[in-house]
Amino acid sequence: MKIKEIVLKLKRRLLRLRLQPVRVFCFHEVGETEENNPDRIPMSFLMESVQQLLNSGYRFISLKEAHAHIKKDKIRIKKYAVLTADDGLKCQLNVLEWLEKKNIPITLCLNVLSLSNKTCGLPYRKWYHIEDKETEKRYAEQLYISESELQRIESNLVTFALHGVNHDEAATEISLDDFRKDVEACIQKFASNKHYVPFYTYKYGMHNRNTDEVLRQYNLTPILVDGEKNYNDASCIHRELLEALYRKCQQKLS
Ligand SMILES: [Zn+2]
Numbered sequence: 729m730k731i732k733e734i735v736l737k738l739k740r741r742l743l744r745l746r747l748q749p750v751r752v753f754c755f756h757e758v759g760e761t762e763e764n765n766p767d768r769i770p771m772s773f774l775m776e777s778v779q780q781l782l783n784s785g786y787r788f789i790s791l792k793e794a795h796a797h798i799k800k801d802k803i804r805i806k807k808y809a810v811l812t813a814d815d816g817l818k819c820q821l822n823v824l825e826w827l828e829k830k831n832i833p834i835t836l837c838l839n840v841l842s843l844s845n846k847t848c849g850l851p852y853r854k855w856y857h858i859e860d861k862e863t864e865k866r867y868a869e870q871l872y873i874s875e876s877e878l879q880r881i882e883s884n885l886v887t888f889a890l891h892g893v894n895h896d897e898a899a900t901e902i903s904l905d906d907f908r909k910d911v912e913a914c915i916q917k918f919a920s921n922k923h924y925v926p927f928y929t930y931k932y933g934m935h936n937r938n939t940d941e942v943l944r945q946y947n948l949t950p951i952l953v954d955g956e957k958n959y960n961d962a963s964c965i966h967r968e969l970l971e972a973l974y975r976k977c978q979q980k981l982s
Contacts, residue, residue, distance in 0.1 A: 746803050749957035750794045751786070752810040753777070755970040758819045767851065769974045774823065777970060778832065781809050790833040790887060791965070792925050795949060799962035810835070812951070812967065814891060814929060815849060816842050816873045828883050837891040837929035837951065840917045842872040849895025881923065889927040889951065890914040898934035908942050915946060927951050927965065940964070 757768035778788070786809040789797075794810045811827070813820045816838040827834055841847050845868045848858055852871060858864045878888075892899075893913050902910070911928065918924045928943050929951040940963075943950050949965060956966035 747801065747959050748804045748807045749959055750798055750804075750808045750810065751781075751957050752791070752794065752812060752951075752965055752967045753970050754812045754814055754953050754967040756814050757817055758823055766975070767855070767971055769970055771822065771826075773974050773977075774970065775826065777973065778811070778830070788832040790885075790925075791835040791889070791927060792887070793833075794958070795927075795962060795965065798958045798960060798965075801960065812837060812889070812929070815839065815852075815895060816878075816891070817871055818873050818877070821873060821877065824881070824883065824886060828885060831885070833885040833887070835887045835889050835925060835927070836873075837889045837927075838873075838878075838918070839891050839895050840893045840914060842868070842895065843875045843878060845869045845872055845874050847894065848872075851895065884923075886923055887925040888918055888921055888923045889925055889929055890918060890948070891929045892931050895931060898932045899930055899939040900934045900936050904938055904942065907939055911942060911946055911948065929953075 755769055755774060758771050758774055759768060760770070782788070784807075786807045789808050789810060791810050791812065794808055797804065797808060811832065811834045813823070813834060814837045816836060820836065824834065839849060842849065846865055848856070848864050848868050848871060852858070852867065853864065856867050858867055890911070891914075893910050899907050899910075914928070926948050927950075928948040930939070930953075933953040935950060935952065940950050949962070951965045951967060953967045953969050955968050955972065957968070958966050
């Protein structure tokens with residue numbers, strides 16, 4: 729290893745000693761696990777993970793608060809964690825009740841169309857083998873938080889971030905113009921909501937420099953799911969997938 733690389737590595741290590749990471753976690757479905765659905769974790773795993781983080785000194789804060797820390801902290805001794813949940817799924821409402829009791833904030837990353845309970849996103853169409861419109865509607869009603877359920881969320885511990893109009897193509901699979909339209913439609917739907925926070929969660933975590941630039945033009949911070957922790961780069965939010973951590977634990981046991 730070259731001396732320059734060693735110095736850089738030492739510098740990074742030193743920086744990390746002074747700057748504790750802000751860990752942002754993400755989950756999807758919570759309930760009984762199924763082999764054909766990799767995006768589901770048991771509620772007990774979620775509760776244990778939160779408790780474990782609390783026991784090791786992490787304090788759960790809101791996404792907005794976390795972003796402010798990542799932006800301004802030169803030194804960060806305290807350890808912060810954030811919870812986010814993607815896709816606006818009904819099962820996440822059960823988690824909200826539990827989090828409320830523990831005074832833990834959460835950000836729900838929502839699709840516009842799933843709230844109408846008529847269409848399912850691509851991953852769910854695949855996992856539930858949905859092939860016709862009637863089955864899709866039935867699953868959509870079972871799976872997603874409805875518009876009226878969303879309106880009933882009162883707690884100021886809950887915030888809403890954007891996750892696209894539908895859950896089909898990733899930002900990088902459509903033209904930049906279509907991506908811009910998607911972002912505008914999301915803003916139009918949620919920006920006046922009192923729970924709204926200006927963050928955009930990329931579908932399937934897929935993005936590029938151009939899509940990031942579009943979000944910047946709308947003053948939105950991109951949210952990724954790349955397994956990384958946050959230190960001092962506020963240009964995006966890195967997240968760790970709880971499903972991946974769950975699978976790792978399962979592998980260790982088997
Ligand atoms: Zn999603």
